[in-house]
Amino acid sequence: MTVAPARPAVAGGSRVRLHPLQSRRAGDEVIVGRLATGDFAAVPAVGLAVIECLGRGLTVAETRKAVLAETGEDVDVGDFVDGLAALGFVSDVDGVALPGPAPRRPTFPWITQRRAAWSLSPLVPVAMGAVIAAAAVAAAAQPRLIPGYRSLLWSRHGSLVLLVTVGAGWSMVLLHELAHLLAARATGVPARIELGTRLQFLVAQTDMSGIELAPRRHRLTAYLAGMAVNLTTAAAGLLAAAAAGPGSPALRPLEILVLVAVLPLPFQFMVFMRTDVYFVLQDLTGCPDLFGDGRAYARFLVRRALPGRRSRAADPSRGMSAARRRAVRAYGAVLVLGTVLCLGSLASVTAPADLTVLVRAARRTLPGHSVADRLDGLAVLLVLGGAQAVWARTKWRGAKARRRPGAVRDS
The missing domain is CATH 3.90.930 (Outer Surface Protein A; domain 3)
Known part of the structure; x- marks a missing residue:
């Protein structure tokens, strides 16, 4: 042939x-x-x-x-x-x-469908729910167990705080994505963990393309597995802190564990960036491509708002069923509002704050500062500057892949 x-x-x-x-x-x-x-x-x-x-x-x-x-x-x-x-x-x-895309190499291919099958057992969510419920009862009885932001400020050296927080945070991210991968692999999907971008955020993501063919319970399990692991990890940390008692040297590390497990959860509700909750919403609304349809409707709204273009704008949702049209229109509005607010926050808060921290760190590496201050400033530059460099490279590679003829875009 x-x-x-x-x-x-x-x-x-x-x-x-x-x-x-x-x-x-x-x-x-x-x-x-x-x-x-x-x-x-x-x-x-x-x-x-x-x-x-x-x-x-x-x-x-x-x-x-x-x-x-x-x-x-x-x-x-x-x-x-x-x-x-x-x-x-x-x-x-x-x-x-005919030429076509080559089969993808899955992440951790040694995790076979048979080895991951336990993750779809009904006993898993029951066990997780029991841990979370026990932690909620413990926190209600002892509110002091709930850590605050000061728990992260455990050292006067910002570089140490930053390194520990980033290390613990990305370890939690890997555990979150592994939960997605396990549930997807249990359905026979050769899932992959990779870096990606969501607007100004650098994220780890699990490509579970093919999970759409699994039964609904298995699909929802795969979508929610990461958040469930975060909540269970935080709950386990709270229970361990309750067992350790006040003054225990293990208390501060446990508080950090609870915070790095809980703090990413609000991000998952930013459905305008195709987060975990977005895929649940897409599945429940029955829209195979809620993001694509919502983006097309958002562009229609923007074009219609421009002077002189109102009559030429065609509503892309007009031919859809009533239920799908309502879902797409609502999501399109959320997409516009969320993107505007997110980029506005980047321009007014995040970018100025990051730039200020980077400039201060760079100044501390100059002559006239102690060795400890120089090392502290260098560590901040490496962590924050490195994260921005990885974000830029990931963004550029994603854009290049989308421009390449015949390229496959992950959903």
């Missing part, structure tokens, strides 16, 4: 061979995709009939006749095959192989 440099033409007599595809019905649509590459798309229900006929070895023309007889719909199978090929779902046409 030869590999063609360009996509061969699809004629009525062409035989099309597809890569192994998985599917799940979602309302009036069908979610179809390749687990090996993480590429998925929502197609009309009749599209599944086309895929099944092609899979039986029928030609394009034979498929069109068979689908017409089965569903009463006359489908342009050639155009449909072109769409499948663009998604990387077509293996070859008339024996000529």
